[in-house]
Amino acid sequence: MAELTMVQAINLALEQEMEKDDSVHVLGEDVGVDGGVFRVTDGLLKKFGEDRVMDTPLAESAIVGMSVGMAIAGLKPVCELQFSGFSYFAFHQLEGQAARMRWRTRGRYNVPMVCRIPYGGGVRALEHHSESREAYYAHTPGLKMVIPSGPRNARALLVSAMRDPDPVIFFEGKAIYRAFREEVPDEEETIPLGESQIAREGGDLTMITYGAMTHRTLEAAEKLAEEDGIEAEVIDLLSISPLDDEKLSESVRKTGRVVIVHEAHRSFGPGAEIIARINEKSFYYLEAPIQRVTGYDVITPYFAREQDYIPDVARIITGARQAMAD
Amino acid sequence: MPRKKIKLEHSVEYLSILDEKGKPDKDLDPKIDKDTLLRMHRTMLLSRRFDEYQLRWQKQGRIGTFAPAKGQEASQIGSIAAVEDDDWMVPSFRETSVALWRGTPMSGLLLFNAGYNEGGEIPEGQNDLPISIPVASQITEAVGIAYAMKMQKKDRLVVSYFGDGATSEGDFHEALNFSQVFNTPNIFICQNNQWAISVPREQQTESRTLAQKALAYGMPGIQVDGNDPLAVYTATREAAERARKGDGPTLIECVTYRLSVHTTADDPGKYRDEEEEEKWEERDPIPRFQQYLKDRRILRKKDIDALEKEIDDEVKSAWDEVEEQIESLDDPLVMFDHLFEERPAYLEEQRQTMKQYREDNDG
Numbered sequence A: 001m002a003e004l005t006m007v008q009a010i011n012l013a014l015e016q017e018m019e020k021d022d023s024v025h026v027l028g029e030d031v032g033v034d035g036g037v038f039r040v041t042d043g044l045l046k047k048f049g050e051d052r053v054m055d056t057p058l059a060e061s062a063i064v065g066m067s068v069g070m071a072i073a074g075l076k077p078v079c080e081l082q083f084s085g086f087s088y089f090a091f092h093q094l095e096g097q098a099a100r101m102r103w104r105t106r107g108r109y110n111v112p113m114v115c116r117i118p119y120g121g122g123v124r125a126l127e128h129h130s131e132s133r134e135a136y137y138a139h140t141p142g143l144k145m146v147i148p149s150g151p152r153n154a155r156a157l158l159v160s161a162m163r164d165p166d167p168v169i170f171f172e173g174k175a176i177y178r179a180f181r182e183e184v185p186d187e188e189e190t191i192p193l194g195e196s197q198i199a200r201e202g203g204d205l206t207m208i209t210y211g212a213m214t215h216r217t218l219e220a221a222e223k224l225a226e227e228d229g230i231e232a233e234v235i236d237l238l239s240i241s242p243l244d245d246e247k248l249s250e251s252v253r254k255t256g257r258v259v260i261v262h263e264a265h266r267s268f269g270p271g272a273e274i275i276a277r278i279n280e281k282s283f284y285y286l287e288a289p290i291q292r293v294t295g296y297d298v299i300t301p302y303f304a305r306e307q308d309y310i311p312d313v314a315r316i317i318t319g320a321r322q323a324m325a326d
Numbered sequence B: 001m002p003r004k005k006i007k008l009e010h011s012v013e014y015l016s017i018l019d020e021k022g023k024p025d026k027d028l029d030p031k032i033d034k035d036t037l038l039r040m041h042r043t044m045l046l047s048r049r050f051d052e053y054q055l056r057w058q059k060q061g062r063i064g065t066f067a068p069a070k071g072q073e074a075s076q077i078g079s080i081a082a083v084e085d086d087d088w089m090v091p092s093f094r095e096t097s098v099a100l101w102r103g104t105p106m107s108g109l110l111l112f113n114a115g116y117n118e119g120g121e122i123p124e125g126q127n128d129l130p131i132s133i134p135v136a137s138q139i140t141e142a143v144g145i146a147y148a149m150k151m152q153k154k155d156r157l158v159v160s161y162f163g164d165g166a167t168s169e170g171d172f173h174e175a176l177n178f179s180q181v182f183n184t185p186n187i188f189i190c191q192n193n194q195w196a197i198s199v200p201r202e203q204q205t206e207s208r209t210l211a212q213k214a215l216a217y218g219m220p221g222i223q224v225d226g227n228d229p230l231a232v233y234t235a236t237r238e239a240a241e242r243a244r245k246g247d248g249p250t251l252i253e254c255v256t257y258r259l260s261v262h263t264t265a266d267d268p269g270k271y272r273d274e275e276e277e278e279k280w281e282e283r284d285p286i287p288r289f290q291q292y293l294k295d296r297r298i299l300r301k302k303d304i305d306a307l308e309k310e311i312d313d314e315v316k317s318a319w320d321e322v323e324e325q326i327e328s329l330d331d332p333l334v335m336f337d338h339l340f341e342e343r344p345a346y347l348e349e350q351r352q353t354m355k356q357y358r359e360d361n362d363g
């Protein structure tokens, strides 16, 4: 057991899996000598050499396209795109090739690759470095989309993602890369893709969130308990696609009240889909309209105003209180 | 004959006019007029000092991440000084010297770096595009603008900037191909500063030069000493003449060096050695240009001293101005502005929600 940041925990997952499985390769811009711009791949080049830790030329489309080819032919690429804002350079490879290869070849080929992408705001970064656009990927048939909320589940999820037979988009919240440490066991842990976790138990209100927002949501839940006597259940989704319908239904049927928190834009965001699922499966258990606390439908403002864009604890509490109103 | 050679007469010219000590090749000296030379020098020096102040302010948390231009002033000023003020300029994210030459106020650049969208405003009358961070993506826009100039029969060309790393992106290749196919008045300035974050130029591509990438598209490509403002100026001037005559685009590779960090979030100690940096310090474009100007008796030591003082005051007062401006910029509702010409109802509703929320919470 060691106390690790999320950066270190992801690094541990990569290192252990590369040791275990020599078909795992890491590739991307600055992932080798530099150890990645966030240092997530630090030390891997030294340990595994440049055939397996590839500093690529600057071309996202080729990074992903090459990964697709490697995966078809028996390797397990874990590629890094430096920021989600630059993943669109490779969108056609993800949508048009990675996501479709199994389907198009009627199962002859599959694409066991992971695309690691830092996402989200809160680190005073430049334009294109702060968005939370997981919906693009969750909306794409054939892709799985996961977002850890901390060191321990990041490590476990990444191991599962690397062993998954299909392409997985793995978003890493920049704001929580180094924000806190957690005990991460040396021995292997996995979390099945598509399974969410209860981050806090409660019976009055269901708060659904994921990624960096999990922490603000938990903080809001504690305040709600103190100030309003409301015991909220916080569900940390972990997988945006596939969604853990079962756990959502269970909690919603217990509480009847729901607030969804995400940093992503509001319209057509993950919250919209979650509400639809709840309506489809548990509508008659609801006691009040479901609330959403989200980023606005504007381009994430430059960093001086990003905290006004990203949901904060006070906004989450306001949303929760609305969900509790009769 | 089943097999034969297709003869391709391709070569890339290399141009350098000032040697490392600032002595010009007399035959090649473009004989730029004195006022322009002084303005070039002043802007290079201003850009350098502005970078230095910004590095300090970044460490103090007054501004956020930015990409210094240090070392690349000659590539930037040599090229932009060779085109007209009403030509178009399409930057990437490191063109501080170019921005200053074009008239962008330092306060605007600072405001941008301090995280305010207001800093991205392009001053009226300046045909510049804003900073573009997604590498190489702006090059295709530059081709579109040039095509529009051609269609509208305006005698304007487009200078666009990007780095060595950018030449690996598809957008770079697509842009050059389109430009040549549609014969647009473009000048593509590749600042080969030897590094793309931690990836050295030799690892970016196996091509011997970056200039030769143009040849594949049937476009002339030239490599110049990017730390020699006269060479960059001359190459750009020639490219501009060709573009204005309707003879199409040119790729100019400026061989230069990023003397500073990639951005303030970067640590070059991780991937390059100081020896290399020192070697390039000796080729610093600014002292070299100063020597040339001194030898031509256009600039004296005491002029430089006075200029340094003037620039120092200018940079500091730009910050004072920004500090004052920032105090009036606390309204986050502006994030709802400028998304569309008319704000749709759903967005207005969100704006009102934020407004109400702020009032309720004394925001």
Ligand SMILES: Cc1ncc(C[n+]2csc(CCOP(=O)(O)OP(=O)(O)O)c2C)c(N)n1
Binding pocket: A029, A058, A060, A082, A086, A089, B094, B133, B134, B135, B136, B162, B163, B164, B165, B166, B167, B193, B195, B196, B197, B258, B262
């Ligand atoms: C499409 C895209 N991918 C990645 C990045 C992150 N990034 C910013 S600058 C840079 C290197 C650029 O190198 P180069 O083109 O040589 O320009 P330089 O920074 O040296 O001026 C990278 C990888 C980005 N901004 N855009």
Ligand SMILES: [Mg+2]
Binding pocket: B163, B164, B165, B191, B192, B193, B194, B195, B196, B197
């Ligand atoms: Mg470069």
